[in-house]
Amino acid sequence: MDFTHTETRRMLADTIDRYLRDKYPLAARVEAGNSEQGFQPAQYEALAELGVIAALFPEDQGGFGGEGFDISVAFEEMGKKLVNEPVMENALIPGPILAAAGMDEAVENIIAGGARYALAAEEPQALYDLSHVETTAEKSGDGYSLSGKKTVVRAANGCDGYIVSARTSGGTNDTDGISLFLVAPDQVSARDYTTVDGGRASELTLEGAEGTLLGDEGGAWPALQAASDRAILALGSEALGIMQTIAAMTIEYLRTRKQFGVVIGKFQALQHRTAEMLIEIEQTRSAVINAANAMALGAEERARIMAATKYTIGKAGRRVAEESIQLHGGIGMTWEYDLGHFAKRLIMIDHEWGDQDFHLSRFVALGRAA
Amino acid sequence: MDLNFTQEELAFRDEVRAWMAEALPKELATKVRNEAPLSKDDMLQWQLILNDKGWLTYTWPTEFGGTGWGPVKQFIFEEEMAYACAPRILPFGLRMLGPVLMKFGSKEQQDYYLPRMCDGTHWWCQGYSEPGAGSDLASLKTAAVREGDHYIVNGQKTWTTLGQHADMIFCLVRTSNEGKRQEGISFLLIDMKTPGIEVRPIQTIDGGHEVNEVWFTDVKVPVENLVGEQDKGWTYAKYLLTHERTNIAGVGKSNQMLDRLKDLAATQKRNGKPLAEDPFFAARVAKVEIELMNMEVTNNRVLSQAEAGGAPGAESSMLKILGTEIAQEIDDLTRRALGSSALALTPEVDEPGYNGDFVTPEGFGHASESYFNHRKTTIYGGSNEIQKNIITKMIVGL
């Protein structure tokens, strides 16, 4: 057994860490997150230049990584500094789908940071279930014509294209019969808004939008599952990074804040709570390592591990976010103090790609099937 | 044993309910149900309606113009307000300062301030906490030095709830550094318009503005604004803490929030099936409902003791912990029931007749923000850790 990262990955972590330390102040991130843009395009490009996006893709697609641990290292570092540049949404998720469809140029541009795409898969009233597809796609001329609605598509504003899941056959919740299409932004009516954790998301409405089929008609489910696996790994790693920052802030506060003539870290009640928080974080780290490792496994084996990981992040994330605020007292409730922004993102990670209950029941179902 | 309210109490409840249905403006109830921020006017509007009815001072004795209701009736009234989604009555004047003035204030102070905190002339805020004095309130440093007919006040208060609207602030200030820390504290009433006072907003994590810093630089306060005796303020502040206890558990509010959550869980769907039928989610809702049922009885036990003249002990602290944790759990489940739409900051969905693209269910446009905002409830009013210290001190006695 060996739990150390390769030299290359440690260098990647170092590079990202150094850049973010010097050039990524939280205040600018928070301001951008609550602006109409939702992120900082110059930062996104800078991250691409550093090789952060290339690290997420294998060599044959123009990157230099693409394995589970590459993804994990990159997102953990970004999580530590609360990066909300849409690297996951606009590169890691859509990139491999486009690569599989042979769109090499688009992938190249993604890796260079010059193009952004977004996967629009969830529908209103699907509650995270991506097999719930009411959006329809009908053959029309050379392409397809899509109609339906997609919800909470993160970082969709300003994208070069949307990858939309739509039904070409089957009933609303069938996993068969779902296809993916590339749709140009001007084909879609999009309404965007700020998100609770500081960012941008959109509701997309398609009414006869022109779409180009990506991959096999009706056979997109495995690609959606793979996208979900990548997302869970990225979100888990990000959450792990966030938790480490939160733990460091909390410990520092317990060491310096004085009440009743002593630093509050002297109160055993708080010591134990901190210890429990640290245990949760180690459990999360293990879950994320498991998920990164699982990226190399077969889809079925991987699925159950991913469900376990997402459940763990959701559970531990809530604990760490809530406890850290509580241990800080009033100061933890303020916008001015960094902690709250980390805590909000950590909680909201549970609302992306299925929450802890969704994945717990998935874990049960997958276990039963095995 | 009889777990029920008496016939008279039930009749009283019906009377309150019927009146509330008529008197509470619908727009206000909707805002409260949706957890939308209330303006100063919103809060004052309801306060004045209650004042006209004579029910604003529902915790006050009759000699001060109160209703003279006992703990059970006060509780019933509070429950009905919660079910009706009435704005909460701000506690600072009516529940906190009022009783202190009745017990320790001069006749002049009572005659002057009590009516004015009812009729909207004086909006009061509470100036206890300081940056260095939170849980350890007795370490407060804001100093008042007597000079002739005035105290000169210097220092800083913080976390002052709704201080941005306030006309008056009641403060704990240090008037002596000798002896025990608790013995050099005085209770001062200060006009917020006095030169030298500066109110600076604190934005909370949900983006809202409900707390403030209040800075004092050479603020001149007439000596007649001292309550009771100099250096005895700690006693008065403690009296205030033991006084106000009927609504600490927030049973009615939690029941209302639970009903709202259940409605939501019935309409949110996955695979065409309501979330309420998802065994994982249903179990979570059931668990919190059971805790709430139990707490309601605990609360009634305390209430019935109080009605008989007993003073609650450690139970107050238990109810504070239970009440806040249950309410926070309901907030958590509400946020979760929203699925990915919990991410959306789209309060416009709550506007009547909203028919746009945003998908957060109507009435839940503020749910995520509320979840974060309500983290405060386990921190303020004596944090839940401090409450646990109190419980063990009272019962274990070590």
Ligand SMILES: Cc1cc2nc3c(=O)[nH]c(=O)nc-3n(C[C@H](O)[C@H](O)[C@H](O)COP(=O)(O)OP(=O)(O)OC[C@H]3O[C@@H](n4cnc5c(N)ncnc54)[C@H](O)[C@@H]3O)c2cc1C
């Ligand atoms: C939204 C909001 C509104 C408020 N409104 C008002 C107001 O209107 N007026 C006013 O005067 N104050 C107000 N407060 C202040 C509130 O009363 C304080 O926040 C509270 O007393 C806690 O103090 P603190 O924030 O300094 O935390 P600290 O006291 O520094 O506590 C930090 C952590 O240490 C824990 N801790 C402290 N001492 C002990 C101990 N002995 N044993 C175990 N754990 C301990 C606490 O529980 C907490 O988890 C408000 C606070 C908030 C958040």
